[in-house]
Amino acid sequence: MFSDLWIEEKHEVGYGMRYQVEQVLYSKKSEFQTVDIVETKGHGKMLLNDGLVMVSERDEFIYHDMITHVPMLIHPAPKNILVIGGGDGGTAREVLRHNSVEKCTMVEIDKLVCEACIEHIPQTAEVLKGHKKLNLIIGDGVKFVQETKEKFDIIIVDSTDPIGPAAPLFGPEFYGNVKKCLAPNGIVVSQGESPFFNEDIQKSMLEVLSSAFENTYIYNFSNLTYPGGLWSFTFASNSLDPIADFKQSRIDESGLEFNYYNEGIHKAAFKLPTFQRKNLEGLIKNP
Amino acid sequence: MFSDLWIEEKHEVGYGMRYQVEQVLYSKKSEFQTVDIVETKGHGKMLLNDGLVMVSERDEFIYHDMITHVPMLIHPAPKNILVIGGGDGGTAREVLRHNSVEKCTMVEIDKLVCEACIEHIPQTAEVLKGHKKLNLIIGDGVKFVQETKEKFDIIIVDSTDPIGPAAPLFGPEFYGNVKKCLAPNGIVVSQGESPFFNEDIQKSMLEVLSSAFENTYIYNFSNLTYPGGLWSFTFASNSLDPIADFKQSRIDESGLEFNYYNEGIHKAAFKLPTFQRKNLEGLIKNP
Numbered sequence: 001m002f003s004d005l006w007i008e009e010k011h012e013v014g015y016g017m018r019y020q021v022e023q024v025l026y027s028k029k030s031e032f033q034t035v036d037i038v039e040t041k042g043h044g045k046m047l048l049n050d051g052l053v054m055v056s057e058r059d060e061f062i063y064h065d066m067i068t069h070v071p072m073l074i075h076p077a078p079k080n081i082l083v084i085g086g087g088d089g090g091t092a093r094e095v096l097r098h099n100s101v102e103k104c105t106m107v108e109i110d111k112l113v114c115e116a117c118i119e120h121i122p123q124t125a126e127v128l129k130g131h132k133k134l135n136l137i138i139g140d141g142v143k144f145v146q147e148t149k150e151k152f153d154i155i156i157v158d159s160t161d162p163i164g165p166a167a168p169l170f171g172p173e174f175y176g177n178v179k180k181c182l183a184p185n186g187i188v189v190s191q192g193e194s195p196f197f198n199e200d201i202q203k204s205m206l207e208v209l210s211s212a213f214e215n216t217y218i219y220n221f222s223n224l225t226y227p228g229g230l231w232s233f234t235f236a237s238n239s240l241d242p243i244a245d246f247k248q249s250r251i252d253e254s255g256l257e258f259n260y261y262n263e264g265i266h267k268a269a270f271k272l273p274t275f276q277r278k279n280l281e282g283l284i285k286n287p
Numbered sequence: 288m289f290s291d292l293w294i295e296e297k298h299e300v301g302y303g304m305r306y307q308v309e310q311v312l313y314s315k316k317s318e319f320q321t322v323d324i325v326e327t328k329g330h331g332k333m334l335l336n337d338g339l340v341m342v343s344e345r346d347e348f349i350y351h352d353m354i355t356h357v358p359m360l361i362h363p364a365p366k367n368i369l370v371i372g373g374g375d376g377g378t379a380r381e382v383l384r385h386n387s388v389e390k391c392t393m394v395e396i397d398k399l400v401c402e403a404c405i406e407h408i409p410q411t412a413e414v415l416k417g418h419k420k421l422n423l424i425i426g427d428g429v430k431f432v433q434e435t436k437e438k439f440d441i442i443i444v445d446s447t448d449p450i451g452p453a454a455p456l457f458g459p460e461f462y463g464n465v466k467k468c469l470a471p472n473g474i475v476v477s478q479g480e481s482p483f484f485n486e487d488i489q490k491s492m493l494e495v496l497s498s499a500f501e502n503t504y505i506y507n508f509s510n511l512t513y514p515g516g517l518w519s520f521t522f523a524s525n526s527l528d529p530i531a532d533f534k535q536s537r538i539d540e541s542g543l544e545f546n547y548y549n550e551g552i553h554k555a556a557f558k559l560p561t562f563q564r565k566n567l568e569g570l571i572k573n574p
Contacts, residue, residue, distance in 0.1 A: 006303070014307030014328025018295070041301025059483075062560070196346075196511055222509055222517035222560075224483055229516015230509035257561075264558030264574065271551030273349070273509075274544075287551065 009053055011227055025120045030112040032165040037120045045121050055088045057123050059224040065261035066221040067233055068094035071154045071187040073250045074242050078153040084141035086158030087113030089125035105135040107144045109165050142168045145177040153183050157190035175212045185239050192232035195276040205234055206283035214238045217286050219269035296340055298514055312407045317399040319452040324407045332408050342375045344410050346511040352548035353508040355381035358441050358474040360537045361529050365440040371428035373445030374400030376412035392422040394431045396452050429455045432464040440470050444477035462499045472526050479519035482563040492521055493570035501525045504573050506556035
């Protein structure tokens with residue numbers, strides 16, 4: 001007897017993405033969400049929070065390249081980095097590839113996400129087992145930015161969608177505190193949802209950001225496991241410009257190689273389709 | 288009694304995209320393929336050939352913007368245009384928006400595709416009912432380029448995947464004939480498959496093109512209904528360069544407005560992710 005096992009991520013617009021599953025490796029309920037890890041046929045191991053695909057081994061390099069290296073290679077000397085969320089470890093892994101980094105603090109609310117990924121997705125989570133520059137805190141990122149006295153060069157909000165535990169990460173109070181703990185020349189980059197399916201969320205995120213920061217932008221990338229493929233990150237800074245303050249020499253000096261990111265992609269990511277540009281008119285400085 | 292009707296496009300990698308169907312509007316077998324049109328819940332009306340999504344009302348503007356306006360706004364004065372395939376009419380519709388065009392010849396092999404779209408998807412196919420500059424031929428594009436004595440400024444190969452009736456459109460004999468019937472400064476743009484799922488096809492297409500043309504490129508766009516979202520078109524010309532020979536003034540002079548395409552997108556589309564650039568190294572001149 002053999003029957004196919006598939007998982008499906010459904011969307012209210014009558015659209016679903018399905019992945020054939022070879023084995024369920026982990027499935028637990030935390031106080032925040034259900035955390036599953038499955039081995040898929042085509043996308044390697046996959047982490048799902050409340051049934052939504054967070055990370056797959058096949059395409060995680062794209063998300064992590066774009067959330068990390070875009071701000072890291074704009075900032076002239078990023079030393080102290082804060083990652084909110086990012087429980088799979090992929091963002092911390094990419095941050096820690098940069099020699100300029102002295103400390104990376106990561107604040108993940110859900111211990112189970114880290115635990116599951118350390119056990120089953122070492123590709124992203126190996127770094128969470130211990131790295132001399134990593135300060136891993138299991139706690140509430142909203143409370144952390146409220147209370148910390150530290151200043152960060154780059155803050156990366158590597159969150160899930162604005163439902164459940166991540167909802168407060170999309171509000172004005174949170175970004176008020178983020179601003180307070182950014183160093184001069186600081187940059188904050190956040191998971192920015194879909195240009196196709198989340199026009200309202202993108203607009204409200206940019207309203208919040210543009211009322212707190214001088215320079216606000218949105219940039220896009222294409223992955224395989226988020227609905228529609230095209231996805232965004234927001235970029236905010238009081239002093240830095242993601243195009244004018246970026247140079248190819250920064251990539252060369254870093255000595256790093258990337259499977260998705262490169263100089264052309266860096267600049268191209270800030271060029272938006274007309275419909276997205278219109279939706280965010282007046283709220284972004286994209287060229 | 289109510290039960291959900293869904294259609295699913297499956298891929299060998301254990302991945303499927305599913306769309307909820309409200310009504311099946313058309314379903315016939317031609318001598319080439321099965322042609323279906325369904326009304327979906329989230330993507331409007333949708334054309335499927337042999338079960339593969341070709342066009343949806345929701346996102347067809349992206350594909351048709353990018354296959355048409357990129358070459359049309361690089362060429363200094365495109366007058367005589369040939370479209371191979373494109374039975375839904377969307378490419379001809381966009382070509383005919385340009386005032387410079389004197390004639391658009393469209394050669395679609397499958398009469399049923401045109402018939403089905405004229406009846407059910409006027410958004411793309413209205414133009415096929417009759418346009419004074421449109422020469423609609425139901426016939427074999429491979430044979431057409433072999434036999435025609437005409438010279439075309441732009442040839443757009445708006446084909447399905449390299450299986451079934453479209454397979455010969457991916458081979459060297461076809462492109463030899465395309466080259467023969469291109470005018471000086473001619474451009475040929477072709478449906479170029481997925482950077483994620485069709486690395487081999489992209490490579491073999493560029494091998495064919497680069498042995499026939501001086502300047503070969505590939506450019507990307509993001510839509511909602513092709514697997515993975517990110518998709519490509521190839522670009523070939525013996526004289527024109529898609530970046531150096533493109534100017535914003537061409538868009539302004541055209542007087543046209545686009546929902547996806549714009550100057551930034553034109554240039555950004557030619558910037559490739561590292562993995563795609565590596566796969567096509569030596570075969571493309573992308574900047």
